[in-house]
Amino acid sequence: MTGKLNDKMILSDILTSQKFIMSSYNTAIAECQSESLRRMLLDMYNDEQSAQKRVFDAMSNRGLYKPQIADMTAISETKSRFQGEERSTRI
Secondary structure (H helix, E strand, O other), rough: OOOOOOOHHHHHHHHHHHHHHHHHHHHHHHHOOHHHHHHHHHHHHHHHHHHHHHHHHHHHHHHOOOOOOOHHHHHHHHHHHHHHHHHHHOO
16 A cells, blocks of 8 residues: 555545434434424535435446445345334334
8 A cells, every 4th residue: 555545545435424424413313302403403414415425426436336236125125124113113
């Protein structure tokens, strides 16, 4: 390693940071009691989501990020699992 950062390393770091930031906003939104603060956090979350999408698209367009394409069976299984979890957590 020469110590130089390449596009993939930089964009991967940004993408990871965006995911962490979005996760933090998600937790804050879920636990916020102030409606005005919640709306502000949602706006900030949406801005971060847009930024994350731009980074993802930049990586994808350059061939730097290739998520695995799920087959229909895996999609159906995941959907069923999350729907089951959603039902079990309803109050």
